Amino acid sequence: MSFVGCDMAVDLGTANTRVYLRGQGIVLDEPSVVAINTHNGAATAIGSEAKKVIGREPGNTVAVRPLRNGVIADFEITQRLIRYFTLKVHRRRWAARPRIVVSVPSGITGVERRAVIEACAQAGARHVHVLDQPMAAALGSGLPVHEAAGSMVVSIGGGITEVAVISLGEIVTAQSTRVAGDVLDDAIVQHVKKEYSLLLGERTAEHIKITIGSACQPELNERIEIRGRDLVSGLPREVVIPATEIRTAMEGPVNAIVGAVKSTLGECPPELSGDIIARGIVLTGGGALLHGLDTRLRNETGIPIHIADRPLDSVALGAGKCVEDFQALQPVLRTRPRR
Ligand code: ADP
Ligand code: MG
Numbered sequence: 001m002s003f004v005g006c007d008m009a010v011d012l013g014t015a016n017t018r019v020y021l022r023g024q025g026i027v028l029d030e031p032s033v034v035a036i037n038t039h040n041g042a043a044t045a046i047g048s049e050a051k052k053v054i055g056r057e058p059g060n061t062v063a064v065r066p067l068r069n070g071v072i073a074d075f076e077i078t079q080r081l082i083r084y085f086t087l088k089v090h091r092r093r094w095a096a097r098p099r100i101v102v103s104v105p106s107g108i109t110g111v112e113r114r115a116v117i118e119a120c121a122q123a124g125a126r127h128v129h130v131l132d133q134p135m136a137a138a139l140g141s142g143l144p145v146h147e148a149a150g151s152m153v154v155s156i157g158g159g160i161t162e163v164a165v166i167s168l169g170e171i172v173t174a175q176s177t178r179v180a181g182d183v184l185d186d187a188i189v190q191h192v193k194k195e196y197s198l199l200l201g202e203r204t205a206e207h208i209k210i211t212i213g214s215a216c217q218p219e220l221n222e223r224i225e226i227r228g229r230d231l232v233s234g235l236p237r238e239v240v241i242p243a244t245e246i247r248t249a250m251e252g253p254v255n256a257i258v259g260a261v262k263s264t265l266g267e268c269p270p271e272l273s274g275d276i277i278a279r280g281i282v283l284t285g286g287g288a289l290l291h292g293l294d295t296r297l298r299n300e301t302g303i304p305i306h307i308a309d310r311p312l313d314s315v316a317l318g319a320g321k322c323v324e325d326f327q328a329l330q331p332v333l334r335t336r337p338r339r
Contacts, residue, residue, distance in 0.1 A: 006021075009100070009101040010100060011319055012067065012105075013067070015031065016029060016030065018315070019316070020320035022324060030085070032066065032067050033064065034064050034081055038060050039060050066078040071108055071109075078116070082120060082123055083122060086100070090124075098124070101319045102120055102128060102319070103131045103132070103136040103318070104130060104133065105133055105159075106164075106171075107160065107176045131332065133315055134171060135318070136322075137284045137285065137318055139317075139329075140316065140317035145332065150172070150271070150273070150275035151276070153281075154282070156283070158182050159182055160177070160180050161178075161179055161260060161285075162175075162176045163261055169332050173267045175260050181206070181209075184290070185209055187249050187253050188209060188213070196239050197232055198229070199230075199231055204227070209250070212224045213247070214246070215291065216291070217292075224240070224241055224246075225240050262300065265301065277302075280303060281301070281304070281305050283311070284308040284311045285315075
């Protein structure tokens with residue numbers, strides 16, 4: 001049996017976890033959600049099965065997103081998530097004790113980092129290496145991180161937006177904000193509640209954002225039918241909402257994301273700014289797919305914006321590169337943002 005064949009990379013995202021196996025690529029992609037039985041604390045479902053439960057929980061079940069805001073809100077549940085996913089991809093080949101490269105939100109604390117390492121070790125890893133998500137995203141988007149030239153990557157996930165400038169294999173300057181996909185969804189929930197007295201589930205709000213949400217002025221007559229629960233009567237009700245309204249509802253969080261990009265540019269050493277103007281900014285993470293966000297950023301910064309080829313996969317692919325070529329990429333595994 002080949003030991004190295006089992007080495008793996010884990011993208012522990014606030015919305016989705018992805019697992020990359022050496023030589024195979026991404027083999028698992030599931031929501032970072034655990035459904036817990038409140039009576040005995042047992043996990044009743046993990047991943048895709050658990051996401052279906054969100055907003056539909058029967059009385060004795062809660063669906064937990066342990067990484068929701070880009071921090072580890074619940075150690076123990078995060079550990080279960082890691083253990084479950086790593087065991088799921090490895091099935092019976094576990095005896096090989098693989099090397100794991102795990103990519104974590106850059107804002108987590110030292111204690112949380114150690115908890116993740118511990119969880120991977122408990123799941124059977126021989127060695128655990130931690131890679132900051134902005135570095136993984138940059139590697140996975142194909143940015144030349146080792147060159148003596150500045151690259152900027154903006155990674156918009158579910159719980160966190162991370163903006164980083166990378167040069168010579170290091171994060172030169174970085175910012176993160178909790179304004180990301182979840183906050184956009186919540187802005188839609190709040191708007192519909194206020195203007196239509198209708199309560200929406202978070203999954204419905206996410207669906208609205210993905211189908212019709214925009215960071216730029218959308219087509220004038222686009223609209224969407226949405227269903228929720230009337231706040232007053234308590235009965236199910238349907239309304240039709242124009243896309244322009246959804247755009248306005250998301251304006252605050254979109255501005256915050258644009259602001260994080262601008263202020264990171266403002267902290268960037270001038271030589272690196274020059275490189276970024278020439279090469280452009282790479283957008284990645286699921287939020288990079290928000291309609292019109294690239295145009296909006298281009299208009300506001302005057303810099304070319306490129307959406308990564310596989311924005312949802314770039315962190316896992318970047319961490320996967322470290323697994324494929326461990327020697328060459330070992331230096332980036334020690335990278336810490338300088339704040
Ligand atoms: P994380 O790294 O935090 O796990 P992901 O990179 O997997 O997050 O992205 C998930 C986020 O991207 C969710 O908030 C989801 O709603 C959002 N998202 C996915 N596809 C789209 C899309 N087409 N338009 C806008 N947002 C999207
Ligand atoms: Mg991610």
